[in-house]
Amino acid sequence: MKEALEAALREILGPGEVVALRRLPGGASKEAWAVDYRTGEALHPLFLRRAGGGVIYSKTLALAEEFRLLQVAWAHGVKVPEPLHYFPDLEGREAFLMRRLEGEAIGARVVRRPELARARETLPQAMAEELAKIHALSPDEVPFLQPPSLPSWRAALEEAYRDLDALGEPHPALEWGLRWLLDHPPRELPPVVVHGDFRVGNLLVDGEGLVAVLDWEFAHLGDPREDLAWPLVRAWRFGEDGKRLGGVGEVGPFLERYNALTGRDIAEEELFWWEVLGNVRWGLGALKQARRHLRGEERSVELAVLGRLASEMEYEVLHLLERHG
Numbered sequence: 001m002k003e004a005l006e007a008a009l010r011e012i013l014g015p016g017e018v019v020a021l022r023r024l025p026g027g028a029s030k031e032a033w034a035v036d037y038r039t040g041e042a043l044h045p046l047f048l049r050r051a052g053g054g055v056i057y058s059k060t061l062a063l064a065e066e067f068r069l070l071q072v073a074w075a076h077g078v079k080v081p082e083p084l085h086y087f088p089d090l091e092g093r094e095a096f097l098m099r100r101l102e103g104e105a106i107g108a109r110v111v112r113r114p115e116l117a118r119a120r121e122t123l124p125q126a127m128a129e130e131l132a133k134i135h136a137l138s139p140d141e142v143p144f145l146q147p148p149s150l151p152s153w154r155a156a157l158e159e160a161y162r163d164l165d166a167l168g169e170p171h172p173a174l175e176w177g178l179r180w181l182l183d184h185p186p187r188e189l190p191p192v193v194v195h196g197d198f199r200v201g202n203l204l205v206d207g208e209g210l211v212a213v214l215d216w217e218f219a220h221l222g223d224p225r226e227d228l229a230w231p232l233v234r235a236w237r238f239g240e241d242g243k244r245l246g247g248v249g250e251v252g253p254f255l256e257r258y259n260a261l262t263g264r265d266i267a268e269e270e271l272f273w274w275e276v277l278g279n280v281r282w283g284l285g286a287l288k289q290a291r292r293h294l295r296g297e298e299r300s301v302e303l304a305v306l307g308r309l310a311s312e313m314e315y316e317v318l319h320l321l322e323r324h325g
Contacts, residue, residue: 001091005035005048008085008097014039030063030217031093034100047081050095052298059159061217064088065144067096069216072141078133079212103211107201107238111247119209124249126210127203127231128257134213135192135224135262142193145221151188152223156277157181163284171287173314177280180321186225186273189264194222199236200246225266228258229274234316235282235309276320283313 002018009016016039024032033048051063061069063086070083081098088094104110111120139145148155160178164171196218204211230236231246240247245254251268259266290307292298 004090009037012084013037013044045100047098047100048095050090051093059220061219063094063096066216069142069219072137076133076137079130079210081212101204101211103204103206105204105214107236110200110205111238111240115207116205119205119207120248122209124245124254125257128254129261130213131198131227132258132261134195137193139193139221145193145219147191147221152191153186160281160284163288167287173317174280174283177276177317181273181277184273186270189223191221192224194220194227196220198227199231200248201236225271225274228255229271230278232271232275233278233282235313276317279313279316283310286310
């Protein structure tokens, strides 16, 4: 791997050598590596994203597509790490290189650490601004993102039903949530480029605010409210439940800023449908990840724990629908 990286980096950054290469912890479906490349007196901190043992969702982007999407986002001023090089085969798996940025991405730290208090004050506005830029990206520049053949909400529901059926065991709380969603469809909106996992935990933050939006593997064409409601899912508040927007702020100012920038008129109550869906989908995703461990595809305590956490999403679905009446 070191030799392949050096060969590519010589073309991009000039003659030099990889002086550090270490795998980073975390990452449910992709490997993450820190790479330090030295050219003369300059040290270039880089980040390698490499295919892992499996995927959470069947429509997860290939790394080549994710790399291309990052290039488009970078060109249009979205806060992303600068994409540098794509490897079709790096020791048997595809991968790509980016500039490595400094900051904190672990959600529990972002919502609690005192040194990030100032950043938390600015995050709701910054999140709205980045989503506005993402949703303005032209689908023509990313033709591999195909529009759904059904309305976005219906396509999302059908995919969730398929995931539930594939588990081969009953989860009545999740099924009840899906039935409620089916019986209360939202109004249709034109599809946009959706990040697909826009939340605290996929945002790189430093003491001043938002540094970059990370992890684009679930991007697709869909309803903009999907991205707006995803950070409202309880799991992404990391215990700070008093702040409904990702444990860092309130929904109102966030949505108001987004509407001002996009010209859309999305009401806060419209996000409820997508919040319920988000909790159902993450519950299903956690159960699917646990099955990778149980089937022996990837033995991992982290994956096993995700399966246990699915009950929290089931409880939240019941709580939301009871509160809604």
